Amino acid sequence: MLCLILGSLITSIPNAHAEGFVYSFDFSPKSPDMVPFGKIEMVSSIDISEQLTTINNQIYLPDAPQIVVFNTSIPKSIITNVQVMYQDANSSWNEVGITFDPDVANARFSLDTEGKKGLDGYRFTLNYTVNTSSIYTLKPNTLLSFEYFLINKLGESDNASINLTLPKGFKPLNNTGWRVQDERFIYSAQISKASGSFYTIFNTDNDYSGSLESLKQEISNLRQDNAKLSETILELQRSVESYKVENQNLTTEIENLNDRLLNAEEERKTSERISNNFWQFSWGLTILLPILLLFFAELRTKSVITSTQLLISSIVGTFVIFLILYILFIT
Structure with missing residues (x-):
């Protein structure tokens, strides 16, 4: 009402x-x-x-x-x-x-x-x-x-x-x-x-002959003022409704922006995790592969393994180290 x-x-x-x-x-x-x-x-x-x-x-x-x-x-x-x-x-x-x-x-x-x-x-x-x-x-x-x-x-x-x-x-x-x-x-x-x-x-x-017409005129003025006031109130109500719609649109935009910010934050964390894992993976290869190759070379020097075995061991060892580091840091 x-x-x-x-x-x-x-x-x-x-x-x-x-x-x-x-x-x-x-x-x-x-x-x-x-x-x-x-x-x-x-x-x-x-x-x-x-x-x-x-x-x-x-x-x-x-x-x-x-x-x-x-x-x-x-x-x-x-x-x-x-x-x-x-x-x-x-x-x-x-x-x-x-x-x-x-x-x-x-x-x-x-x-x-x-x-x-x-x-x-x-x-x-x-x-x-x-x-x-x-x-x-x-x-x-x-x-x-x-x-x-x-x-x-x-x-x-x-x-x-x-x-x-x-x-x-x-x-x-x-x-x-x-x-x-x-x-x-x-x-x-x-x-x-x-x-x-x-x-x-x-x-x-x-x-009251002199005042009756004046009173009628004043009553008419009062009613006109009431009508104008009613129009003003209706205008204010329309403005309020317009503000509500605009406010709802702004609220929706803010919610969408918050969602995008949350998604961007998740993507940033994922990127940092991948970058950090790749860095650990690279350093693992850099450190472990030379050690492995030196170990096999030492075995070859002492004639523990043959040249063919050295080649095969180097290839297999490199693959195993690569696989282990990949499982630990990449997947």
Whole structure:
């Protein structure tokens, strides 16, 4: 599953009095060849209050790879608190310490799932807390927008929903499907499997004619930026694949070169052995043949052997010495 990283885009247009916050979330195996998740069940709850905004993601997975990468578009710099928990086989919730990826500006981290499986699968809770002032200016006569993207592609058996609670005193432009609880508007709905997104506009004043068009334009700009970012990520992925192929080719060439070097070393050792043996063979002939001939000549001088026997003995002796030295040093 391809993991797309969308940056958190927080905009403020003072002249038009319109602000928007785009929040995206996804999780994926660290490596594409890892075990897939199977069915996904997820609930994202966003509570926007005057002081703090909390974002809670509850996830159930029947199966999971050993390493899961969780990624959100929220910049690390504005997060005041993060809590990651899992439910164990005893149905107890346990907190896990996490470290954000230092190579990216947004809140991304990896989680080792070993030993974290519950009775019927894996259950995780991810809580992020930010100061509301870092994403919105809650003031009258200002249009505010909230847009949510679930990057994971949902299958037919998957289920994802969202709960959004607006600050006290704020109301959606279109309150169809909303309910009021403790003087706050709350919306709950299933996330579309086709788009994986949710979008709403809210404010404190109905006098929004001057800012509505500006907000729509800003939202359009945000979506264009998201599309450009997606294209950039795809280009980077293609570059990585090209690098992998090139690296594999270089690895193959290095292996071939190592093989040639090993063969050359073996040939050098063989050549040295043959040269050394031939040197010993030559010196053996040089030393032993004169001694043999002198020995036979001495026998002839003392009339122990005849001239014919001397000739035959010299020939036979030379052949025997040659044969012995050949067997010892050449073969």
